[in-house]
Every structure is written in C-alpha cells, then in structure tokens.
Amino acid sequence: MQWRVPRALPALKLAGAAALVALGLLFAEGDQVRLVLAGLAAAALAGWALRDLLAPVRLAVDPAGITVVSGFAGRRRLDWGSVEAITVDRRPRLGLTTEVLEIDTGDSLHLFGRYDLDAPPGEVAEALRAARPGPR
Incomplete structure (x- = not known):
C-alpha cells in the first residue's frame, strides 16, 4: 500500500505561483520590491509543487517495513524493528480538528498530514x- 499527495495539489500550487507572478506584474507599478517579493513567493510555491511532482508518494508500507519521504525528494526505509510507535496527534485549531500521523523510530519522528497522504491520518x-507483522 502507498499514500501520496492528491493529484490535483501540484497543479493548484503551480496555478497559485502563476497567479502570484501575474499579480506582481499587475500591481507592482514600477515598485521593484513588490515585484521581487511576488517572484520569491511564486518561486517558493513552485518549488513546493516541484517536490510534489518529484516525490508524490509520501508513505509506503510492505511486510518488511515502511518507506517515507526524506528531505526534498528522497526516500528513507524504516524496518519494522526500528518503528517504536505509530500514533495520530489530534488537536483542535480554529474550530477545526487537525490530525497528524506520527511514525516514531526513536531516532527520528516522521509527520504526515491529510494532504501528504490523501487520506485521513487515522485510517492510515x-x-x-x-500491515505490521507479529504481535500488535
């Protein structure tokens, strides 16, 4: 099994980057600072979209362990023996409850939100x- 970012998300981020550039050009009116800020924000959003395109699968599981995204677009293999805990952190924020999947290996903590998995973190x-072999 594997979980990935929603397929429409990179396109939305790229559209947002294009909109930022268009708005920067439209409203800069000779102000180079506004134009540079709009360009930087668009570049950051485009970089975030590029990560979604290069590493769309954020989490995968098989009988040997879990593979998680690491860094910008790398992968890290976690054997089941190194996984200490799989939990879901639920917190109320601004009238909504957010959930984050936490995979704790003792040495590292891997966090995944709803838009990393395209599924509710509790279900994942x-x-x-x-999928974990042996006693649960």
Missing part, C-alpha cells in the same frame, strides 16, 4: 498497524 495509522 490503522492500515500501518495492520
């Missing part, structure tokens, strides 16, 4: 626990 946590 249950699927990971079910």
Whole structure:
C-alpha cells in the first residue's frame, strides 16, 4: 500500500505561483520590491509543487517495513524493528480538528498530514498497524 499527495495539489500550487507572478506584474507599478517579493513567493510555491511532482508518494508500507519521504525528494526505509510507535496527534485549531500521523523510530519522528497522504491520518495509522507483522 502507498499514500501520496492528491493529484490535483501540484497543479493548484503551480496555478497559485502563476497567479502570484501575474499579480506582481499587475500591481507592482514600477515598485521593484513588490515585484521581487511576488517572484520569491511564486518561486517558493513552485518549488513546493516541484517536490510534489518529484516525490508524490509520501508513505509506503510492505511486510518488511515502511518507506517515507526524506528531505526534498528522497526516500528513507524504516524496518519494522526500528518503528517504536505509530500514533495520530489530534488537536483542535480554529474550530477545526487537525490530525497528524506520527511514525516514531526513536531516532527520528516522521509527520504526515491529510494532504501528504490523501487520506485521513487515522485510517492510515490503522492500515500501518495492520500491515505490521507479529504481535500488535
């Protein structure tokens, strides 16, 4: 099984970057600072979209362990023996409850939100626990 960013998300980010450039050109009116700031924001958003295109699969599981995205677009393999805990952190914020999947290896903590997985983190946590061999 694997979980990935929603397929439409990189396109939305790229459209947002293009909109920032267009707005910067439209409203800069000779102000180079506004134009540079709009360009920097657009570049950051385009870089974020590029990460989604280069490493769309954020999390994968098989009988041997879990593969997580690491760095900008790398992958890191976590054997089941190194995984200490799989939990979901739920917090109320601004009237909404957010969930974050946490995979703790003792040496590192890997966090995944709803838009990293294109699925509710609680469901993914249950699927990971079910895929783990041996006693749960």
